[in-house]
Amino acid sequence: MELFDNLLLGLSTAMQLNNLMYCLIGVVIGTAIGVLPGIGPIPTIALLLPFTFGLEPASSLIMLAGIFYGAQYGGSTTAILVNVPGETSSVVTCIDGHEMAKQGRAGPALAIAAISSFFAGTVATVIIALLSLPLAALAMKFTAVEYFSLLVLGLFAAVILAHGSVSKSLAMVFLGLLLGVVGIDVNSGAARMTFGVPALADGLDFVPVAMGMFGLAEIIANLERPAVRQVVSQKLRDLIPSRADLKAAFPAMVRGTLIGSALGVLPGGGAALPPFTSYAVEKKLAKDPSRFGKGAIEGVAGPEAANNAGAQTSFIPLLTLGIPSNALMALMIGALMMQGIQPGPQVMTEQPELVWGVIASMWTGNLMLLIINLPLVGLWVSMLKVPYRLLFPAIVLFCCIGTYGISNSAFNVWLMLGCALVGYFFIKVGVEPAPLLLGLVLGPQLEENFRRAMQLSDGDPSVFLTHPISAFLLGIVVVLLLAMLSPAVLRKREQALAE
Amino acid sequence: MTQRRFDWPDLLFGSFLVLVAAGTFAATWKLSGGTAANMGPGYMPRAFALVLLAFGLFFAGRGLVSRHAGIERVQLRPLVAIAVAVGLFAFLVESFGLAVASLATIIVAAVASHESRFFEVIVFGISMSAAAILLFVKVLALPVPVWPW
Numbered sequence: 001m002e003l004f005d006n007l008l009l010g011l012s013t014a015m016q017l018n019n020l021m022y023c024l025i026g027v028v029i030g031t032a033i034g035v036l037p038g039i040g041p042i043p044t045i046a047l048l049l050p051f052t053f054g055l056e057p058a059s060s061l062i063m064l065a066g067i068f069y070g071a072q073y074g075g076s077t078t079a080i081l082v083n084v085p086g087e088t089s090s091v092v093t094c095i096d097g098h099e100m101a102k103q104g105r106a107g108p109a110l111a112i113a114a115i116s117s118f119f120a121g122t123v124a125t126v127i128i129a130l131l132s133l134p135l136a137a138l139a140m141k142f143t144a145v146e147y148f149s150l151l152v153l154g155l156f157a158a159v160i161l162a163h164g165s166v167s168k169s170l171a172m173v174f175l176g177l178l179l180g181v182v183g184i185d186v187n188s189g190a191a192r193m194t195f196g197v198p199a200l201a202d203g204l205d206f207v208p209v210a211m212g213m214f215g216l217a218e219i220i221a222n223l224e225r226p227a228v229r230q231v232v233s234q235k236l237r238d239l240i241p242s243r244a245d246l247k248a249a250f251p252a253m254v255r256g257t258l259i260g261s262a263l264g265v266l267p268g269g270g271a272a273l274p275p276f277t278s279y280a281v282e283k284k285l286a287k288d289p290s291r292f293g294k295g296a297i298e299g300v301a302g303p304e305a306a307n308n309a310g311a312q313t314s315f316i317p318l319l320t321l322g323i324p325s326n327a328l329m330a331l332m333i334g335a336l337m338m339q340g341i342q343p344g345p346q347v348m349t350e351q352p353e354l355v356w357g358v359i360a361s362m363w364t365g366n367l368m369l370l371i372i373n374l375p376l377v378g379l380w381v382s383m384l385k386v387p388y389r390l391l392f393p394a395i396v397l398f399c400c401i402g403t404y405g406i407s408n409s410a411f412n413v414w415l416m417l418g419c420a421l422v423g424y425f426f427i428k429v430g431v432e433p434a435p436l437l438l439g440l441v442l443g444p445q446l447e448e449n450f451r452r453a454m455q456l457s458d459g460d461p462s463v464f465l466t467h468p469i470s471a472f473l474l475g476i477v478v479v480l481l482l483a484m485l486s487p488a489v490l491r492k493r494e495q496a497l498a499e
Numbered sequence: 500m501t502q503r504r505f506d507w508p509d510l511l512f513g514s515f516l517v518l519v520a521a522g523t524f525a526a527t528w529k530l531s532g533g534t535a536a537n538m539g540p541g542y543m544p545r546a547f548a549l550v551l552l553a554f555g556l557f558f559a560g561r562g563l564v565s566r567h568a569g570i571e572r573v574q575l576r577p578l579v580a581i582a583v584a585v586g587l588f589a590f591l592v593e594s595f596g597l598a599v600a601s602l603a604t605i606i607v608a609a610v611a612s613h614e615s616r617f618f619e620v621i622v623f624g625i626s627m628s629a630a631a632i633l634l635f636v637k638v639l640a641l642p643v644p645v646w647p648w
Contacts, residue, residue, distance in 0.1 A: 051639050171516060171554035178523060178547040185540035192540055193526045216581060223577035223611050389615050393608035394627055396581060397601055400588040401631055405641050413589035417582060424578065425515070428570050429508035447543045459536030 007129055010356030014364050019059050019357065023365045026063035030070020031373065035078050035380045039395060041071040043215030045331050046207045047402035049338065057339040058354045062361040064335055068328055069121065069311045069362065073369045076113045076304055077380055081106060089307040092275040096292060096299030103295050108241040112249050112297055113304045114373050115241075120257040120305035121366035124312035127261050128319070128359050132348065135320040139345030144452035145463055147344075149470040151446050154323040156477045157266060159435050166484050169435045172426075176436035179204050180443015187451070199411040206334055206440050208412045210327075211399045212419025213426070213433040219392050220420070221427045241297075249301035252282050256302035260309030265316050266325065274310035275303035312362055319355050321345060323442070327434040330441040506562040507570045513559025516551045523548035580611035596644040597636065601628035 013019060029048075033039045045064050052060035075090035080097035093113065100109035142150065159169040182193045183203030194200040241249070259281060260274035282302040283292045292299050314325045315332075322343035324330040336343045341351065348355050373380070403416045426433050457463035465471045523544055533539030584607040591600035605624035609615040635641040 167554070168512065168558070171512075171551065171558070174547055174550045174554065175516070175519065178519070178544060178551060181544050181547070187538075188540045190530055190540040192530060192544055193523065195526065216585065220577045220581050220611075223581075224571075224574045387614070389609070389612045390619075390623055392612070393584075393605045393620075393623070396584055396608040397588075397604050397627060397631060400585055400592075400604055401597070401601070401635050401641070404588075404592060404643065405635065405639075408642060410589040410593055413585060413592070417585045417589070420585065421578075421582065425511075428573065429512045429515075431508075431512055450543070451538050454535050454538065457536075459534055461535065 003129060003133065006133075006352065006356045007360060009352060010129075010358075010360030013058055013353045013357030014062065014361040019062050019361065020364065022055070022059045022063040023066050023361050024368055026066020027070035027073075027365050027369050028372065030067040030072075031074035031077075031369065031380060032383060033067070034071035034074020034076075035383050036074075036386075036391065037078060039391075040214065040218075041068050042328055042331065043211050043218075043395075043399065044071075045328065045335075046210040046215070047398055049207055049331065049335055050402060050405040052335060053338055057336070057341060057351070058357040060335055060339065061332065061354065061358045062365075064332060065315070065358055065362065066365045069308060069365065070369060072308050072311050073114065073117055073373050074380065076117070077110060077373070077377060078384065080109045080113060080300070081381055082384060089275055089311070090304075092279045092303040093300060095279070096294075096296050099293065099295035100297070100300065105295065108245050108297070109300055110377055111241050111374060112245060112301050114370055116249065116253045116256065116301040116305040117308040118366050118370045119253050120260060120309040121312060121369075122363060123257045124261050124264070124309040125359060125363045125366075127309075127313060128316055128362075129356075131265070131313075131316055132320050132355070132359070135316065136345050136348040139321050140349075142345065142469070143467075144449040144456065145467045146470045146473070148446065148449040148453050149464055149467075149473040150321060151323060151442055151449065153473045153477050154317065154325070155435075155438060155442060155446075156480060158325060158438055160480050160484055165431075168431045172431060172433065172435040173439040176439020176441075177443040177446060178439075179209070179436070180440045181447055186448070197411070199407075199409055203444065204415070204440065205406055205412060206331070206437065207406050208403045208416035209419045209440060210331060210437055211403055212416040212421075213423030213436070214327075215395060215399045216416065216420035217423030217427055217433070219395060220424050222388070223392065245297055249297050252278075252298035252302035253305045255281060255285075256305030257309045259302075260306035260311075261313045263306075264310030264313030264325075274306035278302040278306035308366075315358070315362075318343070319358070320348060322347065324438060327437040330438050333441050506565045506567055508562070509558045509565070510562030511570070513555045513557065513562055516555030517559060518555075520548040520552035520555060523551075576613075577611040581608055584608035584611075592643060595647045597632055598628055598645050599647055601631050 014023070029044065030041065033041060033044050045067055048064065048067070052064065055063070072089055076093045076097065079090040079093040080101050083094050083098040097109045097113065100106065155173050156170075159173055160166055180203070182200055184190070184194075184201050185192055191201060256274075256278040259278045263274045263277060266273075279292075279299060279302060282296075282298045283289050286292065286296070286298065314329060317323050317325045318329045318332055322333070322345065324333050333343050336347070341347060341354075399416065400413055403412045404410065406412055423433055453463060454461075463470075464474060527541045527544045527548075530541030530544075531539035532541045532545060535542075584604045587607055588600050588604045591603055602624045605627050606620055609620040609624070632645055636643065636645055
């Protein structure tokens with residue numbers, strides 16, 4: 001059994017003492033930022049990236065992945081206890097989770113959320129392991145032509161399935177692609193749009209861009225809104241859910257896991273779509289839909305399972321094809337490249353310990369999360385008492401130091417400042433910055449593959465349609481775009497994404 | 500939101516894209532474009548800029564004809580305070596060291612919020628600077644001067 005061998009190899013990597021430690025650091029940081037509203041995983045991972053440089057590739061990815069799914073756990077704690085979603089993925093958990101807390105059932109709600117997440121995480125790990133091999137085998141047959149089409153599909157699908165206006169997000173993708181080609185052109189050695197700045201010769205670093213647009217711009221926008229955060233005061237007793245609770249929650253958990261796993265693989269599926277879909281499904285299937293919104297335990301179990309499964313399966317396109325499905329995965333690509341690993345299907349065969357180690361670490365990480373979240377929930381809740389007026393200057397400082405640390409240059413700090421101002425502008429005009437980050441990371445790959453494909457075909461663009469796999473991938477793009485133009489689909493999408 | 504003459508978010512975003520596209524053309528006009536089979540360094544930037552130009556004109560045009568949305572008022576205090584705090588850090592860190600830069604950044608950033616209290620910010624700033632030096636310089640070995648001397 002190749003699969004079994006692979007998982008065993010992965011487990012042996014993930015169980016190494018130092019990797020277990022990095023996994024623990026990752027999930028603890030993840031839970032912390034998940035609990036705290038106002039800091040998301042994107043700026044946190046961007047902040048830590050420069051310091052993963054000295055680690056082994058597997059350790060660094062294990063830690064960064066831990067931050068990502070740890071944040072999902074932490075986010076639901078805040079959602080249930082304070083009715084403020086710590087992360088976008090836990091918006092739905094607020095509805096019934098907080099209602100349960102109000103009825104004095106905060107303990108079971110937290111426990112069910114954690115158990116659902118753990119269950120989903122375990123199943124998703126197996127799904128990743130199962131899907132990775134055939135996908136990677138398929139991807140090995142790809143030439144520059146197919147790869148270009150795949151990148152195009154990834155970018156378009158990410159935009160269509162994510163939040164916000166499709167046309168504006170597409171424009172943001174192109175803006176990101178344009179920023180991605182800044183720097184020395186690899187083929188001719190000519191400096192492009194560097195404006196004579198030597199620090200730009202290697203291209204725009206995405207860490208300052210991500211921290212400026214996601215970290216600092218968010219802070220500025222947050223400070224404009226009046227602060228409303230009620231302090232939690234609830235005794236947490238009876239963490240263990242009753243047998244009836246478990247019985248009611250289990251089917252929802254399974255359905256949520258399946259929904260999350262399927263949607264997570266899709267580009268753009270990431271964190272937001274799975275929990276919403278799962279909640280809608282549970283409500284439709286329930287014998288008495290009116291219970292939803294009044295503390296239905298299925299309304300916690302389903303979405304929680306879905307968001308965790310989705311978070312994990314969104315690693316599949318990254319690990320097998322080397323394309324990120326959302327802005328966070330784009331940062332992971334950045335982490336790989338910092339380690340000198342070119343992301344793509346070859347990573348699976350060349351660095352099996354890395355890929356399978358990361359996959360197996362998700363399971364150990366989920367186990368750790370279960371332990372650090374349930375008995376220690378009180379500790380996390382007390383973190384909520386840190387007021388925002390102290391939190392945000394600290395975040396600003398850490399962003400500055402982290403950005404400076406990438407290459408010890410003050411230039412990156414100025415770049416981050418510029419991106420923060422542009423990011424603030426984007427928030428004001430209501431445009432999502434995430435597609436820009438995707439474009440920025442994928443820009444150089446897209447250009448390189450397009451150039452190679454064009455060289456192969458002697459400048460004939462029809463090559464993308466004569467290669468069957470490529471034509472199929474581009475066909476999906478066309479179908480998606482046409483579907484977006486149809487008013488019925490548009491309305492459904494608005495409903496599904498409405499918060 | 501009040502009725503406005505234009506759809507300001509669309510108009511501003513569109514104009515922004517047009518500006519970026521124009522800037523790209525200006526910055527790459529010396530680079531050779533080449534042909535599709537043998538691309539020069541200017542080929543892709545100009546291709547992307549063309550798309551951005553089209554998007555920009557579309558949004559700007561749509562913003563001019565439709566008339567609903569305004570933009571939430573820009574509050575200067577957080578914007579300026581955070582920008583100055585980050586700028587100060589970039590300006591101070593290499594010549595005055597991490598200790599001074601961190602303290603300055605925290606104090607100026609705190610001005611962004613109405614709720615900040617003077618003594619609390621000073622104490623918090625000093626302890627955060629100490630923590631930052633410990634974490635980044637001592638533990639993570641970031642090569643940066645700590646003191647101005």
